[in-house]
Amino acid sequence: QSALTQPASVSGSPGQSITIPCTGSHTDIGAYESVSWYQQHPGKVPKVIIFDVTSRSSGVSDRFAGSKAGNTASLIISGLQAEDEAEYFCCSYTTDGFLVFGGGTKVTVL
Amino acid sequence: EVQLMQSGVEVKKPGESLRVSCQTSGYSFNDYWIAWVRQKSGRGLEWMGIIYGGDSSVRESPSFKGQVTMSVDRAINTAYLEWTSLKASDSAMYYCARYIVPGAGGWLDPWGQGTLVTVSS
Structure with a gap:
């Protein structure tokens, strides 16, 4: 199972909106409504922010939103803030019954 | 509060x-996958991969099958x-996480703090 494809980095200015795409295939993202997103600050533990494509984890700001179209899922961060600077990983369930992660996207707030 | 505490470096x-x-x-340890x-x-x-707390069923990624063994001790959760x-290539941070599976697929929440493994001669 190949890793999902994410851009290595995305940047934006405070207050702007950014989108992180996560591309898979018909055997993972396209097959189920089971995409999750994880935020990892440097030296910290990953934390789930989105699950089941669009559901926000408890305590997560509504500036974070998830969506999916076909084989591509996306994480949208609106009103970008300095604290959003982190690595973001997408994850999908697969038809083999496994999970597969994306390579990660480093978000930089300019 | 759900907590996962991993062993040290x-x-x-x-x-x-x-x-x-x-x-x-x-x-309830028996009701979830790790x-x-x-x-x-x-x-x-x-x-x-994942292991079920209730019956120790295991599903391993093909990339790791045969390289590691997962197990549980239900008496101590x-x-x-x-x-x-x-091998030196096993050097990495290893995380455990509770795998929440409401249906087809799920998500990982929460995560343990990680165990850093360094393999070097």
């Missing part, structure tokens, strides 16, 4: 064995990840 030599633990609390995730040098996350012969 390990420094090993190639060929040595190792068992990393993940002690859970705050939920996932293991590898992260090398702060890079990407790799899903290694603890999951383990074990190597019989470490």
Whole structure:
């Protein structure tokens, strides 16, 4: 199972909106409504922010939103803030019954 | 509060064995899967596999099958990840996480704090 494809980095200015795409295939993202997103600050533990494509984890700001179209899922961060600077990983369930992660996207707030 | 507490930093030599633990609390251990995730040098996350607390059923990623062994001790709500012969390429941070599966697929929440494993001669 190949890793999902994410851009290595995305940047934006405070207050702007950014989108992180996560591309898979018909055997993972396209097959189920089971995409999750994880935020990892440097030296910290990953934390789930989105699950089941669009559901926000408890305590997560509504500036974070998830969506999916076909084989591509996306994480949208609106009103970008300095604290959003982190690595973001997408994850999908697969038809083999496994999970597969994306390579990660480093978000930089300019 | 659901918590997963992992064992501490390990420094090993190639060929040595190792068992990393993940002690859970705050939920019914028998009703959930535990996932293991590898992260090398702060890079990407790799899903290694999952083990069910209730009956020790295991689903392993093909990339890790035969390289590690997952197990649980239901008496102490603890999951383990074990190597019989470490290689330098096993050096990484290893995370356990509770795998929440409402239907087809799920998500990982919460995560343990990670166990850093260094294998070097």
